[in-house]
């Protein structure tokens with residue numbers, strides 16, 4: 001039997017929390033059938049660990065580049081200038097611009113700057129013909145508005161960690177974007193399964209957002225890419241189709257987002 005291949009479209013596996021057992025974590029990921037993980041950048045401090053990890057495991061890890069909205073603070077212009085320099089010095093190295101977007105959960109005082117940073121980076125995506133990875137915590141309607149009114153991203157991309165309503169899911173799909181589904185779908189009392197059941201698996205990709213948002217039964221613990229099997233199993237249950245079918249659909253979707261060539265060329 002051929003084991004289904006899974007793709008983790010969003011994982012911060014370069015973070016320090018894996019310093020002790022990163023090689024073992026990668027072995028667990030491979031034995032779980034997770035063939036690839038796409039690594040989003042956060043800010044200027046994460047560039048080096050991210051690129052090092054991708055260099056050490058070029059077959060498994062693919063870098064993405066961008067400034068996370070939670071890192072848009074007083075000095076964001078300097079941060080984004082550094083990220084721009086790294087990105088444009090070797091643009092073909094990156095599978096997407098990310099993660100970018102708006103985060104209205106923590107500090108609201110930087111919202112205008114977050115919006116400016118998101119628009120600027122979406123323009124890079126168009127310039128380089130790359131998709132975008134969108135972080136949309138408590139801000140999904142504003143992101144949709146920006147993408148409709150201010151900057152249309154030609155290659156579209158992924159609404160990472162989607163947890164919105166059916167209406168929001170439909171608007172996102174209508175714009176040609178995919179929904180990144182992670183551990184939240186396995187949480188008790190989550191409304192997400194109902195929303196997903198209504199829209200079907202055709203616009204979904206899998207993600208962990210590791211080390212955050214571990215699925216049940218690891219909720220609250222450190223997440224890792226091998227746990228994506230719990231997310232896939234939950235989707236199989238929601239749609240009442242085999243696990244292997246979920247793997248096939250979500251892997252195909254991920255390949256569409258990132259473009260097949262990115263998966264095979266170095």
Ligand SMILES: [Zn+2]
Pocket residue numbers: 010012040099209
């Ligand atoms: Zn993330």
